[in-house]
Amino acid sequence: MDHASVLEHAALERTYVPASISWAQLEPGAFDVAFGFINASPLELSYRTFNLGFKAEANIAPHKTVIGIVADSGTKARWFGTAVNQHMIAATHRGIDLLTEGPGSFYQATIDRTALARDFSKAPDAIALLEYLERVALVRDPLHAARLRTFLRGIFSVDNRSCATAPRMAPARAVSGTLVPLLASAVERFDERVVEPSKCLSRRLIAVRKCEAFMRERVDATLTLLDLSELAGMRSRSLINAFEAITGCSPMDYLKRLRLNGVHRALRSANKAGTRIIDVATAWGFWHMGHFASDYRAMFGESPSQTLLS
């Protein structure tokens, strides 16, 4: 898992520059991810498949934009809290806030807008694309999503569920020369296909995002549900429901998983000789070693001591 985590992190760093990526495993089991990556300026293309749900957040360099395409019908993902599927194209030039439920796979095209403007300045499609990418978008367009997916699948020469093999490298110029107009054509019909989140969803989403940030900042403090309710401006039961709908787990479970991830990171980077698991666990708020050991194993598929020794 260490290897996979490092690889995933490296892949994400390459894709979301600067590397402010933070991600957390949100589902029990040994996390495994495989990916392919092609740099074809102005495009960086990636394909990743994973066996568990996870949450990723990252800032994107100001001159880049990310387009996400769900690769198969089995993938369940949320993009800024909005559910996306294989019929949609999601784009942003601000930041990634992606949460997946269970196993799945998706493609990602990162566009360097500076390079796009430089190399495709005379192409109307590319200019339209550039203008469009100034806005965050979720395009509900099955036809174009399918075309993009087919194209990307062809580039990576892999089937839906496996990208362990090295991608077949297409000539960079050919990739960008074909894919950019294809992306642009998807964008042409964008304006009438924007999916605006409902106000209710926005309110619930904002509340959950606030709480998530609050918990991440205070992961080493004792929190109460009342704290979160006041922060979110919602009744506690509504907040719990919103939390479950958007993140797939209760606030308490979310916090516990953040802390388990914290223990996991601490054990991986610890000096093996001088580290006692009980000390690390206690520092992260786990007082009952029986519960901690069971939760840890369920989450990461190995015991804390195996993590420490790995």
Place this chain on the structure above:
Amino acid sequence: MGIGESRMIAQRVPYDELLRRIMEFTIRGALARSIDESEWEHEELRRKGLSSLQVFHNERAVWVCAKTFAEEHAEAERERDARFDERNELDPTLYERLDRDLRARWQSAGYKASSLIENMKEIFVELERDASERATVAREGLLAEVLKGR
């Protein structure tokens, strides 16, 4: 104390008193939930039942999973960490005992519940319904009393 959300519901009490405290915490949780004032320890109990309880016996953490206990015990022995035995003990039937005895008490109080080990949603629903009905009766009583006085 450091971080960690948990509520001490009983300390240094015999088994019978522990049962009473668990029932009390359950009732208080349901009452709090009925007016949307529950804390997440209440929610944990409702959603995960007895398995959410962290039980210590003679200051030792009680483990219920024999497999996990054996593995961690072996690891502690390998590390020559004597504190493991001082701080932990195995009792695989703890939740079953608590479940059996608590259900008997709930039954004698007029509440029928299936297993409480995985969750307590059923008993929470019953308690919340009772609380709601009594609140309604109390409100109507107040109304009648005030009007009668006029």
